Amino acid sequence: MKAAFMYGAGDVRIEEIDKPVIMRDTDAIVRMVRACVCGSDLHPYRSMPKSDQGVPMGHELIGIVEETGSAVSTVTAGDFVIAPFAFQDNTCVFCREGMQTACIHGGWYGTPETGGLQAEYARIPLADGSLVKVPDVDPDTAPADLLASLLTLSDVYLTGYHGAFMGEVTSEKTVTVIGDGAVGLSAVLASRQLGAQRIILMGRHQNRTDLGKEFGATDVVPERGDEGIAHVLDLTGGEGTHVVIEAVGLMPAYLQACGVIRPGGMISRIGVPQYEEAPIGFGSLFGKNARLAGGPAPVRAYIEEAIPKVLNAEIHPGKVFDETLGLDEVAKGYGDMNDRQALKVMIRP
Amino acid sequence: MKAAFMYGAGDVRIEEIDKPVIMRDTDAIVRMVRACVCGSDLHPYRSMPKSDQGVPMGHELIGIVEETGSAVSTVTAGDFVIAPFAFQDNTCVFCREGMQTACIHGGWYGTPETGGLQAEYARIPLADGSLVKVPDVDPDTAPADLLASLLTLSDVYLTGYHGAFMGEVTSEKTVTVIGDGAVGLSAVLASRQLGAQRIILMGRHQNRTDLGKEFGATDVVPERGDEGIAHVLDLTGGEGTHVVIEAVGLMPAYLQACGVIRPGGMISRIGVPQYEEAPIGFGSLFGKNARLAGGPAPVRAYIEEAIPKVLNAEIHPGKVFDETLGLDEVAKGYGDMNDRQALKVMIRP
Numbered sequence: 001m002k003a004a005f006m007y008g009a010g011d012v013r014i015e016e017i018d019k020p021v022i023m024r025d026t027d028a029i030v031r032m033v034r035a036c037v038c039g040s041d042l043h044p045y046r047s048m049p050k051s052d053q054g055v056p057m058g059h060e061l062i063g064i065v066e067e068t069g070s071a072v073s074t075v076t077a078g079d080f081v082i083a084p085f086a087f088q089d090n091t092c093v094f095c096r097e098g099m100q101t102a103c104i105h106g107g108w109y110g111t112p113e114t115g116g117l118q119a120e121y122a123r124i125p126l127a128d129g130s131l132v133k134v135p136d137v138d139p140d141t142a143p144a145d146l147l148a149s150l151l152t153l154s155d156v157y158l159t160g161y162h163g164a165f166m167g168e169v170t171s172e173k174t175v176t177v178i179g180d181g182a183v184g185l186s187a188v189l190a191s192r193q194l195g196a197q198r199i200i201l202m203g204r205h206q207n208r209t210d211l212g213k214e215f216g217a218t219d220v221v222p223e224r225g226d227e228g229i230a231h232v233l234d235l236t237g238g239e240g241t242h243v244v245i246e247a248v249g250l251m252p253a254y255l256q257a258c259g260v261i262r263p264g265g266m267i268s269r270i271g272v273p274q275y276e277e278a279p280i281g282f283g284s285l286f287g288k289n290a291r292l293a294g295g296p297a298p299v300r301a302y303i304e305e306a307i308p309k310v311l312n313a314e315i316h317p318g319k320v321f322d323e324t325l326g327l328d329e330v331a332k333g334y335g336d337m338n339d340r341q342a343l344k345v346m347i348r349p
Numbered sequence: 350m351k352a353a354f355m356y357g358a359g360d361v362r363i364e365e366i367d368k369p370v371i372m373r374d375t376d377a378i379v380r381m382v383r384a385c386v387c388g389s390d391l392h393p394y395r396s397m398p399k400s401d402q403g404v405p406m407g408h409e410l411i412g413i414v415e416e417t418g419s420a421v422s423t424v425t426a427g428d429f430v431i432a433p434f435a436f437q438d439n440t441c442v443f444c445r446e447g448m449q450t451a452c453i454h455g456g457w458y459g460t461p462e463t464g465g466l467q468a469e470y471a472r473i474p475l476a477d478g479s480l481v482k483v484p485d486v487d488p489d490t491a492p493a494d495l496l497a498s499l500l501t502l503s504d505v506y507l508t509g510y511h512g513a514f515m516g517e518v519t520s521e522k523t524v525t526v527i528g529d530g531a532v533g534l535s536a537v538l539a540s541r542q543l544g545a546q547r548i549i550l551m552g553r554h555q556n557r558t559d560l561g562k563e564f565g566a567t568d569v570v571p572e573r574g575d576e577g578i579a580h581v582l583d584l585t586g587g588e589g590t591h592v593v594i595e596a597v598g599l600m601p602a603y604l605q606a607c608g609v610i611r612p613g614g615m616i617s618r619i620g621v622p623q624y625e626e627a628p629i630g631f632g633s634l635f636g637k638n639a640r641l642a643g644g645p646a647p648v649r650a651y652i653e654e655a656i657p658k659v660l661n662a663e664i665h666p667g668k669v670f671d672e673t674l675g676l677d678e679v680a681k682g683y684g685d686m687n688d689r690q691a692l693k694v695m696i697r698p
Contacts (some may be wrong), residue, residue, distance in 0.1 A: 073522030093588060094612050102637050166638070204442070222556050239442060263451030268635050272631040281625035281639065286618060291646030295635045 003119030004330045005054030009046055010338075012057065012331040020123035025069035028127035030081060032063045033139045034151045035118045035347040036321070037333045038085075039181050040272050043249075045334050052097070057330075058118025058347075059109040060154040061087040061149065064139065065131070066121065080139050081131040082307075083117065083124055084299035085155040090129030100298035102131045103129070110163060111268065112276025118330055128200050132303050137311070138344055148318025148346060149310045152186065153303050156344065157317035159270050161306070162297030163245040164194050167268030171195030173242035177217070177231055180208035182320040182344040183270055184247035185215055189317055191245070191310075192216030200235060202228055202256065208343055211319060225252060229259030246294070247271050254278050261290045269294030321346040352468030354403030358395055359687075361406065361680040369464060369472035374418035377476035379430060381412045382488045383500045384467045384696040385670065386682045388530050389399055389621050392598075394683050399692035406679075407456040407467025407696075409503040411496065413488065414480070421476045428486050430480040430657075432466065432473055433634070433648035434458070434504040437480030437682045445457075449647040452478070465680055469698055481652050497667025497695060499533065499658045502652050505693065508619050509535025510655070511646030512594040513543050516617030519571035520544030525581055525609050526566070529557035530621055531598035531669040531693040534564055540594070541565030542658075549584060551577055551605065557692055560668060574601060575683040589614065591688035595643070596620050603627050610639045616645030671693040 001019045006012050020029055035058050044055070061083040065075050088095055088103035095103050104158055105126060110116045115123060124130050126290045134150060151156070160183055169175055175196045177187045180203025191199050192215060201217035202224070203209045221231045233240060240262035246253050249271025257267045258279065267290060279285075285292060309315045323342040325333045326349070333345035350368045355361050357613060366566055367611035369378055370651050384407050393404070410432040424430055429471050437444055444452050459465045464472060473479050483499060501507070509532055524545045526536045529552025541564060541696045550566035551573070552558045558569045570580045582589060589611035594604050598620025607628065617637060628634075634641060658664045672691040674682045675698070680696035 097613055099638055100614040166640070264446060264448040269635060273635050276628050276630035276632060277626045278629050279625050280627050280629060281622040283625060285641065286644045288620050289448055289642070289647075291515070292629065292634070292641040293638070295638030298638075 001120035002327050004057040004116060004327070006044055006048060007049050007054045008050035012045070012056065012150050014330060015054065018291045019121050022067060022069045023123065025071040026126050026128065027165065028065055028072055028075060028165040029067040029070045030122050030124055030131070031066050032061055032081065032117070032120055032122065032349055033259060034062050034147050036151060037330070037337055037345045037347070038155060039183055041334065042338055043272065043274060045338055050115035056112070056116030057109055058116040060151060061122060062139070062151050062154065063122070068127060072127045073289060075131045075133055078256045080134045080137055081135060082153050082259065082303060083122070083131055083148060084303060086296065087125045087130035088300055089126045090300055093126040095129070095161050098298055098301040100300040101296040107185050118347055120327065120328065122300045129300065132307070134307060145316065146310070148321045149316055151346065152317040152320065153299070153306050153310065154297060156182045156320060157186045157189065158299040158302045158306060159183050159297040160247070161190035161302050162268035163187040163247060163268045164190040164296060165244055165302070166300045167266045169194040169196050169199060169243050174198040174236060175243045175245065176200045176202060176241040177245045177247060178202045178253045178256055179247035180205055180212060180306040181247060185315040185320055186317055187247050187270065188212050188217050189215035189315060193315065200232055200241060202232070205340065214310060214319070225256065228256055232260040242266070243268065249274050251275050251278065258284045258290065263288040263290070266291045266293055270297065278292055322346060350469035352678050353406040353465060353676070355393055355397060355406050357399035359585060361683045362396070362403065363677055363679060364394045364403065368470050371416060371418045372472065373474065374420040375475050375477065376418045377414055377421055377473045377480060378416040379410065379412040379432065379471050379473055379480070380415050381466070381469055381471065381698055382408055383411050383496050385409045385500060386679070386686055386694045386696070387504060388532055389547045390683065391687055392621065392689055405459055405461070405465030407465040407556045409500060410466040410471060411488070411500050411503065412471070415470065419474060422482045423477045424482055429483045429486055431483060431499060431502050431652065432471070432480055433652060435645065436474045436479035437630060438475045439650055444478070447647055447650040449649040450645040460612040467676065467696055468674065469554050477651065481656070483656060492507055493669050494665065495659070498665055500524060500695065501666040501669065502582050502655050502659065504646070505531050505669060506535045506538065507651045507655060508532050509596070510539035510645040510651050512596060512619035512643060513537040513539040514651070515642040516592035516594050516615045518543040518545050518592050520546060522596065523547040523585060524553060524592045525549045525590040526594045526596060527551045527602045527605055527618060528596035529554055529561060530596060534561050535666055536594040536596050536619065537561050537566050538664060540566035541592055542664065549581055549590060551581070554689065574605065577605055581609040588593065591615070592617065594619060598623050598628065600624050607633045612637040612639070617640055619646065669693045673697060
C-alpha cells in the first residue's frame with residue numbers, strides 16, 4: 001500500500017509499504033476514505049533535519065473498517081468511522097475526565113510502531129476508544145462536502161472547539177482568535193457555536209478571513225504585534241477580550257494574546273507551541289489575573305456531540321478544505337499549504 | 350505619626366511623618382487598629398537596592414474611620430473597617446467582573462502618593478470601594494483572635510481563598526498547596542472551605558505544617574524538587590492533583606507545580622512571581638492540558654462573604670499570626686519573618 005513519509009524539511013515522499021495487520025486484539029485496520037495535511041505537519045516540514053529514516057505522516061482520517069481484533073466490540077468490518085488524531089482507550093481515569101489526549105494507554109500516530117494516517121490503510125490501536133462510527137452515511141455516495149466536514153472531526157474543527165471550550169466561551173464573553181489558519185477559523189466557528197456574539201479574528205489573508213466572517217467573526221484585525229494589540233484594544237474600549245484563542249503556536253502570537261487578554265480572561269492555546277519558555281510573570285499574565293489553558297485537543301470527548309451537527313448541516317467545518325489531492329500528490333499538498341496556496345489539503349486514496 | 354519605610358534590603362525604619370489628610374472627596378482617613386507584615390514584603394526586604402528615598406510599607410489594615418471626604422457614603426467616622434490590600438472603586442467594569450485588583454481607577458499602597466498601611470493613620474483612596482465595614486464589633490473590647498482573623502481578610506486569608514477559587518477547588522477535586530507560609534496555610538483553609546477532601550501540603554516546617562493540618566491538610570510532603578514531585582505522585586497513584594496552589598512565587602515552586610499537576614488540572618499562583626519567563630510549552634503545561642491561573646487577589650470580591658464566617662467563628666484564619674509587635678518594633682517583625690522565627694507578624698499601633 002501507499003503511505004506518506006517525511007525525510008526532512010520539504011521532503012515528503014509516498015512509498016510502497018506492507019499493509020498493516022492486526023497486532024493486538026484491540027486493533028482495527030481501517031481503509032482510508034479521506035485523510036488530510038495538518039498545520040502541525042508544517043512545523044517538521046519547515047525544520048526537520050534530513051534523515052535516512054522516514055517518519056510516517058498523518059493523523060487525521062475517515063475510513064471504512066476492514067478488520068477488527070478479537071477484543072474490539074464497538075466497531076465492525078464495513079463501518080464508516082472517524083479516527084480522532086490521538087488514540088486512547090476512552091476508559092482510563094483521564095479519559096473519563098475528558099482528557100483523552102492524556103490517556104494512560106494512548107498515544108500518537110506517526111511513530112514507527114503505529115504508522116501515519118496519510119496512507120491507504122491504517123492500524124488503529126485501542127479501536128473501541130479510538131474509532132467513532134458515523135451512522136447512516138455511505139462514503140461512496142455521500143456528498144464531498146459532508147465527507148470534508150466529517151473529516152474535520154478527526155482534528156481541526158474539534159481542535160478549534162477545544163480552544164473555545166477551554167477558553168470557556170459563552171454568549172456573555174468577547175473572543176479574540178489569533179491566526180487565520182484552518183484551526184483558527186475552526187475556533188471562530190466553535191466560538192460561535194458556544195454562543196459568542198463578538199469574535200475578533202486576527203489574520204491578514206483575505207480569502208481566509210472571509211471564511212472566518214462566514215464562520216462568525218464580527219471583526220477582522222489584519223495588523224500584528226503591538227499594532228494588532230492596539231487595534232483589538234481599540235475595538236474593545238481598551239478592555240481586551242474575555243477569551244483569546246491562540247491558534248498559531250509561535251511566540252509572537254502568544255505575546256499578542258497577552259496583550260489583548262482582558263483582566264481575569266482566559267488565553268486558550270491550540271497552536272502547538274514552538275517554544276518552551278514564555279512570559280507568565282507580573283508583567284504578562286499574573287498582574288492582571290489572566291489565565292492560560294489549552295493543549296492537544298481531546299477530540300474523543302467532543303466528537304459524539306459534533307457528528308449530528310455535521311449530519312444535520314448545522315455546521316459546515318469542512319469549508320476549511322480548499323484543495324483535494326490524491327495520496328500520490330501529498331507532497332504537493334504540503335508545499336501548497338506551506339506556501340499558503342492552500343488553506344488545508346484533503347487527501348483521497 | 351509613625352510609619353514604616355524601607356531603605357534597602359534588611360533596612361526597615363519607623364519614622365515620624367505628617368498625619369495624612371483628605372486629598373480627594375472620595376478619600377477616608379483611618380486610624381490603624383492592627384496592621385501586619387506580608388510575605389510579599391520580604392521580597393524587597395531581601396533584594397531592594399539601598400536608597401536615600403524610603404519606600405512606605407504595608408498594605409494590610411483594620412482600623413477606625415477618622416474622617417471621610419464629602420463624596421464618601423458607605424462608611425463614616427467611627428466605623429470599624431477592613432481595608433483590602435489594593436484600593437478600587439468597586440464599580441468599574443473589571444470590578445463588576447470580580448477583578449478589583451484590575452480596577453481602572455484603583456492601585457496599590459506603598460507608593461509615595463498613597464503611603465503604606467504600616468502606620469498609625471492611613472489615607473484610603475476611593476473609600477466607598479476600598480473599605481468594608483465590620484458590623485457590631487468594637488475593636489477596643491473584641492478578643493485578640495477575632496481581630497487577628499478580621500485582619501487576615503485584608504489580604505492573607507483571602508489571597509489563599511483566591512488561590513483556591515481560581516484553582517476551581519470543589520469537593521470532587523484533589524489539591525496540592527505548595528508553600529507552608531501564611532498564604533499557603535490560608536490556601537489550605539480556603540480549599541477546605543470550598544469542600545476539598547484531599548489536600549496535600551508541601552512544606553517542611555513542622556510548626557507550620559501542623560497548623561496546615563489543623564486547617565485541613567490531609568497529607569504533608571516535606572521534600573522539594575523532584576523528590577517532592579515523586580512523593581506527591583506516589584500519594585496520588587501517579588496521577589497528580591486536579592488543583593495546585595502555588596503560594597511561594599519562586600521558580601522551583603512553579604516547576605514543582607508543573608510536576609504534580611494532573612492532566613487538565615489548574616495551577617493557581619498566589620505567590621507573587623519573582624520571575625517573568627517560565628516553561629509553558631509542550632513539556633510543561635501544554636502537553637497535558639494543564640492550566641494556569643492566579644494573580645493579585647481581588648479581596649474585595651470575597652470579603653463580604655468571609656466576614657460573617659469569621660464573626661460566627663466558622664473559620665479562624667488569624668491563627669497564622671504567631672507574633673504581635675508594636676509599630677515601633679516593625680523592623681524586628683520583618684527580621685523574624687525573614688529568619689522564619691515568625692510565620693506572620695501582627696502590628697499594634
